Amino acid sequence: MIADALRKEIGEGRIAAALPSEAQLMRDHGVSRTTIRRALTLLQDEGLIHSVPGAGRAVSGTADQRPLVERMTELITATSLAIGDAYPSELLEALQLRQGYESRTRHASHRDDVAHRVGTTPGLGSI
The missing domain is CATH 1.10.10.10 (Winged helix-like DNA-binding domain superfamily/Winged helix DNA-binding domain)
Known part of the structure; x- marks a missing residue:
């Protein structure tokens, strides 16, 4: 009972x-x-x-047990994806790459500024 x-x-x-x-x-x-x-x-x-x-x-087994086609159809419908659109995982990867690029760019411009202030060429290191 x-x-x-x-x-x-x-x-x-x-x-x-x-x-x-x-x-x-x-x-x-x-x-x-x-x-x-x-x-x-x-x-x-x-x-x-x-x-x-x-x-x-x-x-146990709290993960969605429905067939993959049903889960993907629901995902596509819920997120308004169309044929040819990037998958959500691809979008996340692209965003992470972009953030990494922006971070490197920020650091590079900071290095350029410091090099200019001390009167040397950026990227040559110190002797």
Whole structure:
């Protein structure tokens, strides 16, 4: 009965990642620790949850299990991508490259300024 209630909460998304502590589950359902542990063991044996050492228990397989084509279709629709557009990962990579270029440019102009102030040519180093 407790396992069924937890299974329903997980299925509805009310428990999405970490499960409440055994003590909290005892209070919520008004049952003993033994009853809670039996329910948790049953869910763990089913593969619905797993133990996280030092942290309790968590829902297994919380990643999206839908076929890739469904997930990509949703992504494309949600982000208004069109045929030929760059993938979000490509856009991120381009942004990171641009930021790196801007950073190098900023440092180069700073080096040029310092070289000018001390009366030397930028990039030749010191002797």
